[in-house]
Amino acid sequence: MLTVTGLCKTLPGVRALSEVDFTARAGEVHALVGENGAGKSTLIKVLTGVYQPDAGEMTHDGAPVRFATPSQAQQAGISTIYQEVNLVPLMSVARNLFLGREPRGRLGLIDFRRMHREAEETLRGLGIRVDVRRPLRELGVGAQQMIALARAVAVDARVLIMDEPTSSLEPREVRTLFGVIRTLRERGIAVVYVSHRMDELYEICDAVTVLRDGRVVHTGPLAELDRLRLVALMLGREIGEVRREGLTKFTGSRDTTAPPVLVAENLRVRQRLHDVSVSLRPGEVVGLGGLLGSGRSETAKAVAGALPVDGGRIVVAGEPVRGGSTAAAIRAGVSLLPEDRKTEGIVPGLSVRENIALAALPGLSRFGLVDDARVDRIVDTFMKRLRIKAAGPHQKVGELSGGNQQKVLLARWLALHPKVLLLDEPTRGIDVGAKAEVQALVDELADDGLAVLLISSDTEELIEGSDRVVVLKDGAVVRELTGDAVTEEELMRAIAAVPAGGHDD
């Protein structure tokens, strides 16, 4: 149906896609998987005309095509359903379904009766039962997504691309969605399905293409690929591969008998975390393993007070900490290095100096006035200790390289003398040299008695850096690896494990 061959696309700074071949066949649900930065979204954007490929051929229905704009792709019958529904919430279901192609009466006015009838027929054909006269926003997210699907089908989509459609759905809604997808498959529509949920992939998909670092590493029928193998392909690790010691800058494990400094129990966040418990001892590095979307970042954010929790308890050094307040968490000694450095970490317009001092300011001032001499001393200390390369303390942080920005953020937190440091992807997007420095620093900090929670999509970094690894899947802890079990193979087994019967998803 839709085929691309030899697709290449370079985005500023990265080779997002190189020599990618991909085929979506009629009547097939094709899973597109890969970790962050693997090139999934770039591929989707090329398929839907948002990006222009640098090289490569695209054929649709046997004829070569080239989409200059998203609307051209849509006219050719390629529809995309994004995570966020993009319809008009205040209009009725029927109007959304027929937006832009409403049935007209004799005077050129909308023939509402016909529109409602046809809308009902379309939806019934897909097994969706809603009152088409109701405004769209009164429906649940799942139902809205279904309407978006129905709309895509109604505009004669031949290829349907779904980008993590289930990420905000309830289990029951997922069932309905899958029902609709099966109907579409029977009608001969090619479905491209992007998701990280292993169970869903095996339930609904026929074929799979695995992307990693912009290349296709595997493509073929899903049934022939077992779970463990799929996880290994996504993470880029071979099963049974000999562990190469000393590739990362981490050293061995540490004493694990001290009482924990951080205890997080039964953290619950609707649809994101289900009773996640983690504890950290001083001087210990605990890794959070799992695939993208498994709840790793959410766990870290919940502990740091940046994500309001619906339930659970956080205790730092014996004192309970109020959830949902970063200020309270910071006072208790918990600091979070956020995953998204650019939007949640640095303050780009301020200088290196101001960025480092930012969180520690109240402690560095008297009567509301900043003690500049003390700030200068601290900034100087950390710039030397972390070897931050900048033109000087007054250079804007936005102008620094990724690695140096990350070091500035680390300095911001270390200036607070935290007890617990939560590192969410500390080495993502920074160059090799800075990566090694950050890894060595994490080790050094743990040796100094800091408790570190490490999240990393780089399996090697996670395994070698952590003393223990807590494995998450779909927002719940599935296993904890300790001692000799802290290996890549065990991690992959834990991620790939088929859930036991009573799983809540």
Add this chain to the structure above:
Amino acid sequence: MTELSLARGTVDRDRALRLLQDYGVYGGVVVLLLFNFVFTPHFASAENFRTQAVQVAPVLIVALGMALAIGTEGVDLSVGSVMALSTSLLSLYLGYGPWVATLIAVAGGVVSGAASGALVAFVGVQPIVATLSLMVAARGLALVLLPQLKDVHDPGLTALGSGDALGIPYLVLIAAALALLLAFVMRRSTFGRQLLAIGDSRPAARLSGLPVRRVLVVAYVCSGALAAIAGVLATARLTASDPTSLGTLMELSAITAVVVGGTPLGGGRVRVGGTVAGAVLIQLLTTTLIKHDLPPSWTQIAQAVVIVGAVYAARERGRR
């Protein structure tokens, strides 16, 4: 013309733009001054400077508060109405003496600012909507308190409005003192630093544990208080309270001064010196055109040109 040199070196162009944005407003002031010295009769007189300075003082004070609000990535549209509220309160409580009345007027501004700040920080209303509601409410309240123009006869206030120290009018001294105070606060206090961080990247500020809500409320309270002070000074100068017209369109003049002064509307930066120069620039522009007998419509067009120029420079800077 700059488009042609684009291919040659973007570095030079970047630097030129940065200089233009950082010092353009001061350059504009100097150019206008020189122009007037040469071409405008009777411009270089103490009396003229005095008039200009007294006229610019209230706008300047309001613009300082506006700069704070804009620095948080917000805006305060209620400043003009707060001036009106301030003048009403002032004449209403003048019986208790000018000091008490002034305090009450400023307190009115503080309450109004706290209200818009709370709407922005706690309820999460967009600043433009929150302060718009206060703009309507404060003007309404001002008119309820004092339905029409009323003369203000108080020797203390008259002295404030037209007196001077060492030849410099009190109004100008107060405006200068407030500008210096604000510059000090922005440079040296934790509040100033936190405000800039919040304006630049709110998620980062929140994750760093900054008191985001408190800083937002305080910023709007300062804006309200400064507008109220401007209201008191304007009343003292006019020796009359006119809640119907005092401060109308003041929010636009203040925003103009701030933007022309190089403070980006996207927040994260507050240029106190630039704001002062921006207010002075607009004042000089108006005067120049009036003194050369051009109709008022020309003044507005000239202002528009200056604003577009300032925004253009800021935009180029932001894309860097």
